[in-house]
Amino acid sequence: MxxxxxxxxxxxxxxxxxxxxxxxxxxxxxxxxxxxxxxxxxxxxxxxxxxxxxxxxxxxxxxxxxxxxxxxxxxxxxxxxxxxxxxxxxxxxxxxxxxxxxxxxxxxxxxxxxxxxxxxxxxxxxxxxxxxxxxxxxxxxxxxxxxxxxxxxxxxxxxxxxxxxxxxxxxxxxxxxxxxxxxxxxxxxxxxxxxxxxxxxxxxxxxxxxxxxxxxxxxxxxxAKAGARRVSFDLQGPIDEASLRALPFLTSITVSANGSGNTVRIQSTDADATVHAVYGLGVYPRNLEVAGLGLEQAFVAITEAEEAKQS
Structure with missing residues (x-):
């Protein structure tokens, strides 16, 4: 060298x-x-x-x-x-x-x-x-x-x-x-x-x-390179899971039951637009949190994106 x-x-x-x-x-x-x-x-x-x-x-x-x-x-x-x-x-x-x-x-x-x-x-x-x-x-x-x-x-x-x-x-x-x-x-x-x-x-x-x-x-x-943020919120009562999965800019979503309804956890490349679309569904999200990805989630997002490019 x-x-x-x-x-x-x-x-x-x-x-x-x-x-x-x-x-x-x-x-x-x-x-x-x-x-x-x-x-x-x-x-x-x-x-x-x-x-x-x-x-x-x-x-x-x-x-x-x-x-x-x-x-x-x-x-x-x-x-x-x-x-x-x-x-x-x-x-x-x-x-x-x-x-x-x-x-x-x-x-x-x-x-x-x-x-x-x-x-x-x-x-x-x-x-x-x-x-x-x-x-x-x-x-x-x-x-x-x-x-x-x-x-x-x-x-x-x-x-x-x-x-x-x-x-x-x-x-x-x-x-x-x-x-x-x-x-x-x-x-x-x-x-x-x-x-x-x-x-x-x-x-x-x-x-x-x-x-x-x-x-x-x-x-x-x-x-920051992962280009996504975490969004989480609670929804009471029954939900239309298909509509949630159709929200814009999602890279992943999980829905899990809690004591009074469901907790929704999302990764989004445009958190503002995703949250706006949530309200557009006519639901009222409680305990809404928006945060950057942790290093582990960012690591997974970067490597999964590379796998997708090579597949």
Whole structure:
């Protein structure tokens, strides 16, 4: 890749990267940049290419075409230099050692290690430092993986489904630590199925679909890109559901019974026109609410629209 002047400060650079498995393109012409201090969420349905993208970033796989650079070098060179820490979704941990012994080993292998006691404290595992790794719960094992990924002063932290198995308090503590890392100028890239985490944590959201980048922006920009808003209201008594489904600008509608009638939930690309048409039906909606889509609804709308284009 030719590094342009605008790219010299990039932590990660993908240029027209393609990776295929047989006839399936897991990554299809992907171009993106990550910058210092960014916390970036990588979203996509199963099979979108998230794991392959992370594998390419970490040098675990090589692209079929295009190029990947990390801090202006190959991924492998950046990792050997101790600039990248990774926490993968799964992967074996050494069983017959204690948590402290494993973290000590990770720190000893890092070119710029932290004190082991600080690593344990940051990951919230000081109290289980003397426990054998094979005696850990799923959430505890995830926190140990996090400790291994942050045992030294990395400039890029890559996380694949990092909070799987963690309880609410552990997840909150984890993300507080990640925010501290970003404030210190480190780039944080994480793939997650918890879209509420992406909405709350990420400065930037990347949406992958069939290996292509569909959307790149803040969570608010991604929501706006979906081009729809949520409308909900209650109707008392019997309703003409066919007339509701014929309302203009609908992208989806659900009708569910409540104690005194029905609750109607709609997604509309023109909420004002849809609400006006509701009153035109001669009904009186109660508890009317109009709001923007949440990130999860926006994500679904964007990917479903892409599926419709490709079908």
């Amino acid at each position: 030719t590094t342009t002047e605008a790219d010299t400060g990039a932590v990660v650079g993908f240029d027209q990267v393609t990776k295929a498995y047989g006839d399936v393109r897991a990554v299809d012409g992907l171009t993106l940049r990550l910058h210092p201090g960014e916390t970036v969420a990588l979203l996509g349905p199963n099979g979108a290419g998230k794991s392959t993208t992370l594998d390419l970033l970490l040098g675990l796989k090589q692209p079929d075409s295009g190029s990947v650079q990390v801090f202006g070098t190959s991924p492998r060179e950046a990792i050997v230099a101790g600039r990248v820490g990774a926490m993968l979704q799964s992967g074996g941990l050494m069983d017959e050692v204690t948590v402290a012994e494993l973290v000590k080993l990770a720190a000893a292998l890092h070119p710029r290690p932290y004190e082991v006691s600080d690593v344990l404290a940051r990951a919230g595992i000081t109290q289980i430092a003397d426990r054998k790794v094979n005696k850990l719960s799923g959430g505890q094992a995830q926190r140990v993986r996090f400790a291994l990924a942050t045992a030294g002063a990395n400039d890029l932290i890559v996380l694949d489904e990092p909070t799987t198995g963690m309880d609410v308090s552990a997840r909150q503590a984890f993300w507080a630590t990640m925010r501290e890392q970003a404030v210190q100028g480190r780039a944080v890239l994480f793939a997650t199925h918890y879209l509420e985490e992406a909405d709350a944590i990420a400065d930037r959201v990347l949406v992958l679909h069939r290996g292509r980048l569909l959307a790149d922006g803040t969570a608010a920009e991604i929501k």
